[in-house]
Amino acid sequence: MSPLFLSRVQFGFVISCHILFPAFTIGLASWLAFLEFRWLRTRDTVWRDLYFFWLKIFAVSFGMGVVSGIVMSFQFGTNWAVLSEKAGNILGPLLSYEVLTAFFLEATFLGVMLFGARRVPEKLHFFATCMVALGTLISTFWIISANSWMQTPQGYTLTADGVFEPASWWAIVFNPSFPVRLAHMVLAAFITTCFVIGGVSAGYLRRGVHVEAGRRMLKLAVVFAAIAVPVQIFVGDQHGLNVGEHQPVKLAAIEGHWEAGPKGEGVPLVLFALPDQKAERNDYEVAVPRLGSLILTHSLDGEIQPLKSVPADDRPPVAPVFFAFRVMVGLGTLMLLVVIASLWQWRRRRLFDTPWLLNGWRAMTLTGFAALLAGWYVVEIGRQPYVVYGLLRTAQAVTPTLAAGSVATSLLVFAAVYFTVFGAGIWYLLKLIRKGPQPHEPVPERDAGERTPARPLSVGDRAVEDAATGRGA
Numbered sequence: 001m002s003p004l005f006l007s008r009v010q011f012g013f014v015i016s017c018h019i020l021f022p023a024f025t026i027g028l029a030s031w032l033a034f035l036e037f038r039w040l041r042t043r044d045t046v047w048r049d050l051y052f053f054w055l056k057i058f059a060v061s062f063g064m065g066v067v068s069g070i071v072m073s074f075q076f077g078t079n080w081a082v083l084s085e086k087a088g089n090i091l092g093p094l095l096s097y098e099v100l101t102a103f104f105l106e107a108t109f110l111g112v113m114l115f116g117a118r119r120v121p122e123k124l125h126f127f128a129t130c131m132v133a134l135g136t137l138i139s140t141f142w143i144i145s146a147n148s149w150m151q152t153p154q155g156y157t158l159t160a161d162g163v164f165e166p167a168s169w170w171a172i173v174f175n176p177s178f179p180v181r182l183a184h185m186v187l188a189a190f191i192t193t194c195f196v197i198g199g200v201s202a203g204y205l206r207r208g209v210h211v212e213a214g215r216r217m218l219k220l221a222v223v224f225a226a227i228a229v230p231v232q233i234f235v236g237d238q239h240g241l242n243v244g245e246h247q248p249v250k251l252a253a254i255e256g257h258w259e260a261g262p263k264g265e266g267v268p269l270v271l272f273a274l275p276d277q278k279a280e281r282n283d284y285e286v287a288v289p290r291l292g293s294l295i296l297t298h299s300l301d302g303e304i305q306p307l308k309s310v311p312a313d314d315r316p317p318v319a320p321v322f323f324a325f326r327v328m329v330g331l332g333t334l335m336l337l338v339v340i341a342s343l344w345q346w347r348r349r350r351l352f353d354t355p356w357l358l359n360g361w362r363a364m365t366l367t368g369f370a371a372l373l374a375g376w377y378v379v380e381i382g383r384q385p386y387v388v389y390g391l392l393r394t395a396q397a398v399t400p401t402l403a404a405g406s407v408a409t410s411l412l413v414f415a416a417v418y419f420t421v422f423g424a425g426i427w428y429l430l431k432l433i434r435k436g437p438q439p440h441e442p443v444p445e446r447d448a449g450e451r452t453p454a455r456p457l458s459v460g461d462r463a464v465e466d467a468a469t470g471r472g473a
Contacts, residue, residue, distance in 0.1 A: 001404055001408065002404060003079075003398060003399075003402040003403065003404045003407055004394070004395055004398045006404055006407040006408055006411060007075075007079040007080070007398050007399075007402065007407055008394070009411065010075065010079065010407060010410065010411045010414065011072070011075055011079065011080075012380075013411065013414065013415065013418075014068065014071050014072055014075065014414060014418075015072060015376070016373060016376075017068050017418050017422065018065065018068035018069050018071075018072060019372065019373070019376060020369050020372070020373070021061050021062070021064045021065030021068060022065045022069070022136070022139070022140075022189075023185075023188065023189040023192050023368075023369075023372055024061050024065075024189070024192060024193055024196070024369075025058060025061050025062050025065055025136060026136045026137065026140060026186065026189035026190070026193070027189045027190040027191075027192060027193025027194065028054060028057065028058045028061065028193050029058065029129075029132050029133035029135075029136045030133045030136075030137075030190070031054060031193060031197065032051060032054055032055060032058060032113075032129055032132075032133070033126075033129045033130050033133045035047055035050050035051040035054065036051050036125070036126050036129050037126065039051055040122060040123075040126060045439070045440075046212055046213055046216060047216075048440055049213065049437040049438065049439055049440050050213055050216070050217070050437050052117075052437070052438075052440045053213075053432075053436065053437035053438070055113070055114065056432055057429055057432055057433070059114055060425055060428060060429055060432075061429070062110070063425075064421070064422055064425045067421065068418070068422070071414065073095075076091075078399065078402075078410075079398065079399055079402060079407065080387075080397050080398060080399065081399040081400075082396060082397045082398065082399065082400065083387055083388075083392070083397035083398075085163070086162055086163055086164060086388075086392055086397070087150075087164045087388055087392065089163065089164055089165055089166060090149060090156060090164050090166055090172055091146050091149075091150075093166075094142055094145055094146040094149070094172075094173070095142070095143075095146055097142050098138075098139050098141075098142035098143055098146075101138050101142070102135045102136070102138035102139035102141075102142065103135070103139060105131055105132075105134065105135040105138065106131075106132050106135035106136065106139070108131070109127075109128040109129075109131040109132050109135070110128075110132055112124070112125065112128035113125070113128045113129050113132050116128065137186065140182065140185060140186060140189070141182060144178065144181055144182045144185050145172075145173050145174075145175070145178055145182075147181075147379075148175050148177045148178040148181050148182075149172055149173075149175045149178075150383070150387065150388050150389065151175075151177050151181075151246075151247065151379070151383055151389050152175045152176040152177040152178075152246045152247070152389065153175065153388055153389060153390075153391060154171050154172070154175050154176065155167055155168040155169065155170070155171025155172035155175065156172065158391075162392075164388070164391075176242065176245075176246050177239075177242050177243075177246060177247075180235060180238050180239045180242050181239065181242075181379075183235045184232070184235050184236060184239050184375075187228055187231060187232045187235060188232065188368070188371070188372050188375065189372075190224070190228055191225065191228050191229060191232060191335070191368050192368025192369055192371075192372055193368070194221050194224050194225050194228065194368070195221070195225070195335065195361075195364050195365060195366075195367060195368045196365055196366070196368065197217050197220070197221050198217070198218055198221030198222070198225065198361045198364070198365075199361050199362050199363075199364060199365025199366075200217065200365065200433055201213070201214040201215075201216075201217035201218040201221065201361075202214070202218060202357075202358040202359070202360075202361035202362045203358075203362050203365075203433075204436060205218065205352055205353075205358055206355070206358050206359070206362065209436060210436040210437055213436070213437050214352075215352055218351065218352065218361070219346075219351070221361075222339065222342045222343065222346065222351070225335065225338075225339045225342075226339050226342075226343060229332070229335050229336050229339055230336070232332065233332065233336070236332070237295070240295070240296060241296075241297075241298075243382075244296055244297070244304055246389075247382070247383065247389060248304060248305035249305065249307065249309075249310055249314065249315060249316065250316060250321070250382035250383060251296065251304055251305075252304060252305055252306055252307045252309075253307065253315065253316045253317075253318045253321040253322065253382055254321055254322065254325045254378060254382065255267070255269075255270055255292060255296070255304070255322075256270045256273050256275050256282050256285075256318065256322045257270075257292070257304060257306050257307060258280055258281060258282065258306055258307045258308055259280075259306045259307075259308045260303060260306050260309075264301050265289070265290070265301070266289070266290040266292065266293035266294075266299075266300055266301045266302060266303070267290070267292035267293045267296060267297075267302065267303060267304055268287035268288060268289045268290065268291065268292050269287060269288045269291035269292035269295060270282065270285055270286070270287045270292070271286045271287060271288065272284070272285070272286045272326075273285040273286065273287075273322070274319075275318040275319045275322050277315070277317065277318050277319065280307070280308060280312075292304075313385065314385065315385075316381055316382050316383065316384040316385070317381055317384060320377060320381050321377070321378055321381050321382045324374040324375075324377040324378045324381070325374070325378045327370065327371070327374040328371045328374040328375045328378065331367045331370055331371040331374070332371060334364065334367065335364065335367065335368075335371075338357075338360050338361065338364055341357055341360065342357060342361075345357050
């Protein structure tokens with residue numbers, strides 16, 4: 001239980017808890033913008049009720065994402081001081097840009113979005129919702145740029161003591177893996193939210209509650225998934241080609257490819273195996289000849305760099321990367337099958353009353369989160385033993401004076417707090433979802449300069465009004 005191992009476990013635990021909430025809110029913010037747009041265009045109360053229903057879920061998820069993200073920034077100073085010292089000149093500005101351009105934008109308009117429905121004009125409220133959605137996407141831009149630079153670093157110079165200095169910010173931000181990884185992450189976030197919406201709507205239809213709202217949500221989930229899932233498969237293929245070009249050892253770990261075979265016979269696609277890193281082989285391997293070459297190089301006789309081409313201490317842990325990738329691909333395949341079945345049943349006018357299909361959507365509700373985590377494990381474990389790929393090893397980036405007992409204690413405290421806080425938050429989210437969208441009082445029409453409430457203000461509402469305007473003083 002070295003400080004390095006415990007620090008890696010701690011950071012992995014924290015980011016695993018954190019990434020779920022921002023990914024969900026990225027898709028949910030855009031979903032809210034769509035719902036409010038439909039409400040303003042049609043004045044259909046179902047759209048309005050759905051907007052306020054998902055707005056509550058967004059608020060809780062956004063709050064848990066912020067709380068879980070704060071801890072990560074402190075770990076750069078406490079657990080990874082050498083990384084901060086060596087790469088801080090590049091990573092620091094990128095993370096600062098995320099705060100300046102995205103988090104401030106979200107924070108500015110979030111209050112209007114959450115509490116301004118009866119206090120600002122409708123168009124301004126819709127604008128605030130759109131700005132929050134835009135802020136989540138800008139935040140994704142900078143975070144993925146920083147992470148991608150650590151995967152495929154460029155645009156830097158190295159000083160004599162190994163400190164990274166920026167040479168070209170354009171090259172740093174738009175590093176070789178950034179465009180395809182940004183598209184892959186945004187699509188993953190949208191698909192995750194899509195399957196939550198589809199699963200929730202299918203649950204309502206199976207229970208026979210909120211039927212009209214459930215029908216609309218399921219239709220939209222099917223349409224969006226029918227577009228996004230195939231596009232994600234294409235983007236994933238491009239991502240694989242990019243990994244093969246810039247991180248060939250990671251690709252070899254993904255495929256469990258230990259050594260080159262006879263020339264001209266291509267690379268098999270390993271469907272299943274038990275990688276044995278110590279013995280440098282796969283046990284119980286099931287593989288399809290040449291199919292790996294076709295998928296990985298788009299050629300029947302293409303080759304990829306094997307694991308044995310580099311020393312053992314330059315290879316990532318093979319088994320976690322190998323299995324996490326197959327979990328991600330397997331869940332993506334299940335998503336595609338559910339979408340195809342849904343389109344078929346829609347064509348037969350049986351989308352809403354096919355029990356096995358609705359149960360399928362319910363079973364797939366959380367699969368986006370599982371696929372997202374599996375994908376991140378592939379990316380992060382696959383770049384080991386480096387924290388800046390090929391340049392700075394993870395073992396060299398940890399704080400040298402760190403005590404194992406301190407890290408173990410903080411890890412246990414984090415785990416206890418996270419499970420308590422997030423357990424309560426998730427319980428409340430499930431309670432909101434079970435209750436479902438409720439009829440919401442209409443937002444009043446306003447003339448220019450007029451502030452007329454839709455109903456007489458209660459004592460509590462009047463107190464809020466007085467506090468906001470200063471009349472209470």
